[in-house]
Amino acid sequence: xxxxxxxxxxxxxxxxxxxxxxxxxxxxxxxxxxxxxxxxxxxxxxxxxxxxxxxxxxxxxxxxxxxxxxxxxxxxxxxxxxxxxxxxxxxxxxxxxxxxxxxxxxxxxxxxxxxxxxxxxxxxxxxxxxxxxxxxxxxxxxxxxxxxxxxxxxxxxxxxxxxxxxxxx
Amino acid sequence: xxxxxxxxxxxxxxxxxxxxxxxxxxxxxxxxxxxxxxxxxxxxxxxxxxxxxxxxxxxxxxxxxxxxxxxxxxxxxxxxxxxxxxxxxxxxxxxxxxxxxxxxxxxxxxxxxxxxxxxxxxxxxxxxxxxxxxxxxxxxxxxxxxxxxxxxxxxxxxxxxxxxxxxxx
DNA sequence: AAGATACGTCAATATGGCTGTCCCATCTTC
DNA sequence: GAAGATGGGACAGCCATATTGACGTATCTT
Numbered sequence: 001x002x003x004x005x006x007x008x009x010x011x012x013x014x015x016x017x018x019x020x021x022x023x024x025x026x027x028x029x030x031x032x033x034x035x036x037x038x039x040x041x042x043x044x045x046x047x048x049x050x051x052x053x054x055x056x057x058x059x060x061x062x063x064x065x066x067x068x069x070x071x072x073x074x075x076x077x078x079x080x081x082x083x084x085x086x087x088x089x090x091x092x093x094x095x096x097x098x099x100x101x102x103x104x105x106x107x108x109x110x111x112x113x114x115x116x117x118x119x120x121x122x123x124x125x126x127x128x129x130x131x132x133x134x135x136x137x138x139x140x141x142x143x144x145x146x147x148x149x150x151x152x153x154x155x156x157x158x159x160x161x162x163x164x165x166x167x168x169x
Numbered sequence: 170x171x172x173x174x175x176x177x178x179x180x181x182x183x184x185x186x187x188x189x190x191x192x193x194x195x196x197x198x199x200x201x202x203x204x205x206x207x208x209x210x211x212x213x214x215x216x217x218x219x220x221x222x223x224x225x226x227x228x229x230x231x232x233x234x235x236x237x238x239x240x241x242x243x244x245x246x247x248x249x250x251x252x253x254x255x256x257x258x259x260x261x262x263x264x265x266x267x268x269x270x271x272x273x274x275x276x277x278x279x280x281x282x283x284x285x286x287x288x289x290x291x292x293x294x295x296x297x298x299x300x301x302x303x304x305x306x307x308x309x310x311x312x313x314x315x316x317x318x319x320x321x322x323x324x325x326x327x328x329x330x331x332x333x334x335x336x337x338x
Numbered sequence: 339a340a341g342a343t344a345c346g347t348c349a350a351t352a353t354g355g356c357t358g359t360c361c362c363a364t365c366t367t368c
Numbered sequence: 369g370a371a372g373a374t375g376g377g378a379c380a381g382c383c384a385t386a387t388t389g390a391c392g393t394a395t396c397t398t
Contacts (some may be wrong), residue, residue: 014243022312025335029319031225032331034203035246037322039198053354063193070375077204082355084377093289097313106364106375128192134321135191136311138314143191145307145314150198152303153206162201163329166194220384239344251386253346275344275395 026149040126048093055123057086058112061096062093062120066109068101095119124159158161195318211293217262217288222247224292226255230265231289232334235278237270240299263333264288 011142038052045055060075087110090096095116105140112120135143154162157164207221214224230236242252256279259265264285270276281289292316302311325333 013195021303021306023293023300026300026304026312027228027296028232028331029316029323030199030206032320033319034199036324036327037199051236051353059196063197068375069241069245072393078354079356080376081357081378101340103366104375108376124192126307127196128188129194129321131192132188134318135188137321138317139208140204141310142314142317143195145302145311146318147194147198147314148307149303150202152306153202153299154198155205158201162197168214222385230358237344246389247385249345250388254385269343273396275343277345 003044012049019022037127041123044119044123044126050089053082053086054090057083058116058123059121060093060118060165062112062124065111066099067111068107068109072110075165076138090116091143131152193286206296206299209299210292213288213292213295217259219262222251222255225258226252226259227264227285227292228281228290229334231281231286234280235268236280237276237278239276241279244334261284 042052042054045051056076060072064071069080069083069087073080074085075149086094091098094113096110098108098110098111101109138146151159151162170182188215195212210224211221212218225245229241233240238249238252238256245252256265260267263282265279266282267277267279270278307315320328
């Protein structure tokens with residue numbers, strides 16, 4: 001245990017370098033927490049033959065109806081081709097629909113169909129169950145800290161995007 | 170915005186159902202925070218022609234030297250075949266080595282080579298930079314809350330495994 | 339001696355990413 | 369009005385990472 005842990009901590013440690021234990025704990029909890037949370041929805045997705053990539057698109061379309069494709073591309077940070085496949089699958093299943101932008105007619109604005117709304121809500125229930133019980137166990141003060149640390153992980157150039165998502169709830 | 174958000178909140182809301190805003194915020198911050206943190210190491214991995222799957226294995230082997238393969242399988246929760254490929258890649262690059270267990274000679278205990286130790290430390294530096302600055306910006310109290318909420322996301326049956334990782338640091 | 343366990347390996351498959359290229363419709367700018 | 373930029377779609381091919389199922393071998397347990 002000692003070797004890999006200590007080798008990355010220089011002997012003349014500055015405050016930022018005294019955190020190996022705390023950093024490893026954060027890395028591990030993020031890994032397990034994130035993967036376990038996403039697993040909570042796999043079953044619901046599999047019923048429709050969909051994967052997590054589909055859920056990510058569905059989630060953000062639910063969050064910001066009439067989202068142009070370019071905005072969704074920035075959020076997901078994947079290529080147009082990868083997103084195209086996902087959106088085709090969702091449209092084929094009648095979960096999303098598009099509408100030509102009225103300001104810029106080149107844009108296609110994405111929104112959920114009523115079936116999509118219902119399906120997203122069903123998946124969201126699973127996320128809510130997991131997160132709400134973690135929130136309840138930790139207490140409101142911890143939840144605030146949880147948010148603060150995660151906000152600090154988001155690079156400055158992406159922060160505006162995340163804030164925009166959350167400003168109107 | 171209103172439709173998909175409100176549809177999943179029943180009118181007769183119990184306390185656990187009054188949290189849609191908080192839950193969506195947590196989902197989004199976890200998504201962006203986790204993906205951005207993992208991106209911090211992609212460049213270092215690509216230099217060796219490795220991916221994130223390799224880093225996950227490398228990380229947990231660094232964390233618990235002489236880890237049997239079965240323990241790593243439980244941690245990563247992937248199949249033996251998937252892990253086998255990853256371990257082959259790491260061994261081919263001289264980053265890990267195995268040793269026959271002396272208690273149970275069927276086991277192969279995994280550990281990093283000196284090169285592996287150095288490489289893992291280099292990747293860990295990138296993680297530390299990201300997490301330490303997020304910790305510093307949020308403050309120690311927030312960090313505690315961050316940990317508490319994430320612990321609450323880990324199912325009871327997995328918790329022992331995570332605690333075991335962190336008990337001897 | 340029988341069965342369980344730890345690990346390895348074969349073959350086939352699915353998912354979700356990627357690059358590069360080309361196209362069309364529409365908006366902006368000069 | 370022409371030129372160029374932008375939003376979006378589509379083709380082909382590739383790669384990384386995961387999956388299932390079946391089978392084999394060494395070793396431990398009973």
